[in-house]
Amino acid sequence: MRRVIITILIALAALAGIGAIAVATGDGSTVTKARLERALPVVFANQYAEQARLLGHPGITAESLHPVAMCDKHGPDFPDVGPGSDWICLMGWTDPNVPMPPEGYGKFELNVHSNDCFTAGGPSKLVGFQMLTDTAGRSVNNPVFEFDGCFDPSTDNSPTGTVFPSVLNVASTVLPVDAAGKVGLQVTCGTGADGCAGTIAAASGSTQLGTITYKLKEEATATLAVPTAVPPDAKDVTFTFTPTAGMAPPSAATVPLGR
């Protein structure tokens, strides 16, 4: 029995030794931002063409879509390399039947494995839901709602240069007013290249409440304080956005006050 234990220990020690050497000599994971940005559009285009065939959309082929992607792992301050379920890819493509939103992309969530395979989930607004109705009226699986793919670990790893802007969104549905009459607007800055920055002009009816300067990293939320107290009889506050980085709501947003 001692021989058995010694052998097993030696085997495990040998394995650990190999591991130590490999870790000491390099740390390259084959899962990188650039490789995902090249692999995801290929798989997506093929599956999207299949979806178009099921839906009976004519003229859509894998070649006609021209999809491009920008991928990011785990927020802004994190190296975009290695497997994980925290990869997000923004992808834009051309389909006359389904126009892109103003920012020009949809958000895909990826679970990437160390074996260079991944599962991607698409945005329902652009790719539809789990099941779709085909031309024959049957309910079938939507191939782009969720799909699997693998990529060659030796493919080109140079940056693709695809850049998509972050989008600033208003998260507050109601603005609580504090004792001093001050309010704060909660905003989110989504995944994108350079975060969100700019100014927001706040007004309540004809009363100007001042200008807020904002600067957020991508994938962040913030509560922006309105400089001036709101008038006691005000019902809501209207915000007008002037972005200098990233996208912001093109039309003014009016949020009711909660007293």
Add this chain to the structure above:
Amino acid sequence: MTSSAVDVTPAADRGTPGSGKAPSLVSALRWEVRKLASQYRARAVLAGALLGPIPVAVVLHAQSRPPKDTLFGRYATTNGFSLALLILGFSCQWVLPLLTAIVAGDIFASEDQHGTWKTVLTRSTSRAKLFWAKALAAGGFAVVMVVFLSVSTIAASVLIGGHQPLVGVSGQLIGAHEALRLVSVSWATTLAPTLGFTCLAMLLSIATRNPAAGIATPVVLGMVMQLVGALGGIEAIRPLLLTTPYESWHGLLASPRFTGPLTQGLVVSGAWSLVALLAGFVMLRRRDITGG
């Protein structure tokens, strides 16, 4: 021991099939095959490899929700080729190492268990010849087992799941004929790492002199290697693990096809096999068998 008098290097032993020593290797091999053929365990493994995939395919195909968390699981309930590849992925986790280790992990240690080393070595065969005969028998068994398991899985999956076009790992559709060819080749790629595990099991069989340890340890090592390979941060060692070649078939189902991992897998499996075989050979040659 007299064996030192007939010391031959392993290469020379194999490389002279026409010489006077060759018939002795053949007869030693014949004995080993005969021992295997009469072993209940070996026959059970082959029967399991041939019949096991049928109920597995039936059960997987009947799932109301496809096992989407595994590659090719998404369409496994609607496509026979996907089903065959799902079972392939599953087999690579521990089934193939276990099935080959059941024979290879026992083939040397059983002589210890039964105390028959002295008996077999007093037959007119050297330790070297006995070693290679056992290695060839275990390797041959692994090949037959993989062939049985592949053919049975592919036949059962396609018959049960149908032969619609397969969705490849680039999202492309692969026609039935090409899909059948690629699925068969994918199954064939498991031969190299399975033979690697065969050699590893033989080494452990020699080292531990215990059939249970010889069978279980390669399976456990395989699982440890898989766990290590799946971890992030230490991926530099992934290519060196014996379980990584089991995933090299993914590239065959991509468009464009890539075979880099496949070549790397062959080299890695070959290196593991060679090191395990040589270590086992040296260990057996240096062993003092006078005690029985």
